[in-house]
Amino acid sequence: METPQSEIFHLSGPTFLTSVDWSNSYHRRSIAASLVQGMYVLEHDRQDHKQGPSGNAPPWWEFFNFKLIQVIEDEHDLSIFGAILEFEFPYHLQHNHPTQRPPQYVIAFRGTMTNSRNRAEDLKLDLHCVLNDLQNSTRILNAINTAQEIVSRVGLGNVWLAGHSLGSSMALIIGRELAKNTGTHLETYLFNPPFISLPIEWIPNEKLKHGLRFANSVITAGLAMVANGYHNQDSDEKHPFILLSSWVPYLFLNPFDPICCEYIGYFEHREKMESLGAGKIGKLATQHSIGSIVSGGRENDFEAIHLIPSAYLTVNSSNGQGVREAHGVEQWWKQESKLKYNLYHYK
Numbered sequence: 001m002e003t004p005q006s007e008i009f010h011l012s013g014p015t016f017l018t019s020v021d022w023s024n025s026y027h028r029r030s031i032a033a034s035l036v037q038g039m040y041v042l043e044h045d046r047q048d049h050k051q052g053p054s055g056n057a058p059p060w061w062e063f064f065n066f067k068l069i070q071v072i073e074d075e076h077d078l079s080i081f082g083a084i085l086e087f088e089f090p091y092h093l094q095h096n097h098p099t100q101r102p103p104q105y106v107i108a109f110r111g112t113m114t115n116s117r118n119r120a121e122d123l124k125l126d127l128h129c130v131l132n133d134l135q136n137s138t139r140i141l142n143a144i145n146t147a148q149e150i151v152s153r154v155g156l157g158n159v160w161l162a163g164h165s166l167g168s169s170m171a172l173i174i175g176r177e178l179a180k181n182t183g184t185h186l187e188t189y190l191f192n193p194p195f196i197s198l199p200i201e202w203i204p205n206e207k208l209k210h211g212l213r214f215a216n217s218v219i220t221a222g223l224a225m226v227a228n229g230y231h232n233q234d235s236d237e238k239h240p241f242i243l244l245s246s247w248v249p250y251l252f253l254n255p256f257d258p259i260c261c262e263y264i265g266y267f268e269h270r271e272k273m274e275s276l277g278a279g280k281i282g283k284l285a286t287q288h289s290i291g292s293i294v295s296g297g298r299e300n301d302f303e304a305i306h307l308i309p310s311a312y313l314t315v316n317s318s319n320g321q322g323v324r325e326a327h328g329v330e331q332w333w334k335q336e337s338k339l340k341y342n343l344y345h346y347k
Contacts, residue, residue: 079117084150200213
């Protein structure tokens with residue numbers, strides 16, 4: 001079977017990045033996205049029995065001076081869903097002291113693959129994601145243990161997390177767990193992370209869109225107060241959401257992608273509620289989802305794992321995109337993309 005062009009680095013990858021400026025956010029984003037794309041190709045190589053230099057995957061990281069040191073496999077179907085990549089300083093950079101250094105390691109995760117060899121396990125994990133239960137799957141537990149091990153060995157400032165689609169949900173959960181439980185803040189790149197909600201962002205009528213979000217916020221906040229017993233969470237420094245607020249991952253979103261687009265409204269609406277004098281309702285709704293409250297049987301189960309208090313948002317609003325292109329990881333290294341940036345910090 002002929003290899004798709006999208007998997008061949010010299011045809012589809014950011015080959016123009018022959019000189020990397022690690023203080024340049026575009027360069028960092030492009031490299032993180034390329035490493036994630038390499039995880040998709042690596043799994044295809046495994047299926048085609050291509051190893052080492054004979055595979056199509058190595059150029060996706062070797063071009064940027066990374067080497068593969070550990071694959072992360074699913075114990076059920078033995079597929080490769082992630083890997084640890086180590087940066088090797090080129091000789092001419094070994095004695096330089098740039099303002100922002102490259103990561104020593106990157107833990108990268110692919111998203112869902114729908115071919116016959118991956119479909120069953122990947123779609124099962126997609127269902128776990130929808131049911132707010134991905135954190136209990138063996139795949140994510142394996143990934144968390146791997147991340148904790150390498151961070152404890154090399155230090156938190158030397159490790160990045162990166163993922164796309166389902167893989168970004170995994171990277172988000174790992175980043176959340178480390179930030180919440182250990183105070184460890186890893187630099188994290190989340191490409192098209194799934195937001196478990198109806199894509200209200202797709203509604204063209206702004207008044208209707210904001211009205212639906214306002215109603216949703218009021219209902220969610222009310223359910224959360226009933227389920228958890230209301231207390232002033234804004235002043236509770238030990239509340240999980242407050243503990244997460246200083247971790248600021250990079251979110252890469254597309255308004256034409258129904259899987260991730262609602263993150264845009266999630267952050268914008270919190271500011272809208274503040275401006276309307278309903279900031280407390282907005283903040284309480286930000287911490288919960290109706291689905292996680294309804295499905296949770298105990299207080300700890302009410303936490304919606306896809307919700308985060310703070311983020312750097314990069315939104316690709318380029319025209320003429322279909323859903324497939326809007327959800328693809330390759331858009332994040334394309335030079336012609338029309339991007340908007342915003343920082344949302346929970347206060």
